[in-house]
Amino acid sequence: MRTLIRDCNIASPGFEVKHGSILFKDNIIYSILTPGESLPDADLTINANGLTAIPGMIDIHCHGRNNCDFTDGDVEGVNTIGINKLKEGVTMMLPTTLTQSEEALSAAFDSIAHYNGKGVKMPGVHLEGPFINPSEVGAQNPSFVRMPDINLVQKLNDIYPIHKVSFAPELPGGDSFVTDLLAMGIVPSAAHSAAKYAEFKRCYAKGLRNLTHFCNQMTPLHHREIGLVGAGLLHTNVFAEMICDTLHSSPNMIKLAFKVKGVDHMILITDAMRAAGMPDGEYDLGGLPVMVSGGAARLRENAALAGSVLRMNVALKNVVEITGLPLSEAVRAGALNAAHSLGYKNIGRIETGFTADVALIDDNFIVHNTFVDGEMRYSLD
Numbered sequence: 001m002r003t004l005i006r007d008c009n010i011a012s013p014g015f016e017v018k019h020g021s022i023l024f025k026d027n028i029i030y031s032i033l034t035p036g037e038s039l040p041d042a043d044l045t046i047n048a049n050g051l052t053a054i055p056g057m058i059d060i061h062c063h064g065r066n067n068c069d070f071t072d073g074d075v076e077g078v079n080t081i082g083i084n085k086l087k088e089g090v091t092m093m094l095p096t097t098l099t100q101s102e103e104a105l106s107a108a109f110d111s112i113a114h115y116n117g118k119g120v121k122m123p124g125v126h127l128e129g130p131f132i133n134p135s136e137v138g139a140q141n142p143s144f145v146r147m148p149d150i151n152l153v154q155k156l157n158d159i160y161p162i163h164k165v166s167f168a169p170e171l172p173g174g175d176s177f178v179t180d181l182l183a184m185g186i187v188p189s190a191a192h193s194a195a196k197y198a199e200f201k202r203c204y205a206k207g208l209r210n211l212t213h214f215c216n217q218m219t220p221l222h223h224r225e226i227g228l229v230g231a232g233l234l235h236t237n238v239f240a241e242m243i244c245d246t247l248h249s250s251p252n253m254i255k256l257a258f259k260v261k262g263v264d265h266m267i268l269i270t271d272a273m274r275a276a277g278m279p280d281g282e283y284d285l286g287g288l289p290v291m292v293s294g295g296a297a298r299l300r301e302n303a304a305l306a307g308s309v310l311r312m313n314v315a316l317k318n319v320v321e322i323t324g325l326p327l328s329e330a331v332r333a334g335a336l337n338a339a340h341s342l343g344y345k346n347i348g349r350i351e352t353g354f355t356a357d358v359a360l361i362d363d364n365f366i367v368h369n370t371f372v373d374g375e376m377r378y379s380l381d
């Protein structure tokens, strides 16, 4: 199956072309054509009419959408999230679980294992908690917090593969937990943590290279104790997820992070909860009531931010507007860096030989089409 997208502007890391064309052969990008080159035959030709093609985005931290949450343990909910994420130009995501009981997590993994695969790809789970610091729970349910436990990770991994575990590195056994996760091929990431810089360094020495929702629920930068925020800024080789909705971090903090770290280790995430794609109102997050209004989701109890209602295409728009980066650079944070952080080699670029995961967006970052493995799975009209 050969699919041709003609007349699109291409914005891929380190590469831009106006009015080019992209040819997919099955699930692979087969060739990129510049203006003037004769167009090849294809089984399906789509005229992009000047829309911009970007690498399909990868959301490695997302709990839900359209009133569904992965931790509901409901297969229909997983299918609903998978199909609706396409509207954001997302082609791959890591379904992300909340700090919950072992039973609830097992049920969530089981539902993800039965995903119908019709929307975005979900190759593995991001296990957020339950191994977090009780003093930094944020909107995670404190009732289910526990110490790092590789046996629980193994049990869940047997149900469906885990790609990433977010945990507090300062907890007892934190550094050996990093070693154990890496041995299983799982990416360890610091989250919901009161770690001092020295505690981070202990885990860094074992291979920790990721920070979950950078700046949120982690030790802030102080000039005598730089904490995890300081660690992320200092170690430019550490990947930092960031919720770029301008609420979880101010525009100036987003600008600072991109400026100091450079674009190569910044990863856009939504951290979206079930109210993403839904009207304002009251929702549930892991058993905690949440009020959603004006683009913010907050716990009813204390008004703490409780995940986001952000969409990836909006995150990308925000970053372009805030940092002034050209789109062809900003898209690194939307796809390629996430792929690198997880060890994927051929995802995140519009380049010959890469996986045919592509989104077509307009000048307002509205997604018109999303292609997963070369197949058009979403169309705005």
Ligand SMILES: [Zn+2]
Pocket: 128, 138, 191, 192, 213, 217
């Ligand atoms: Zn979190």
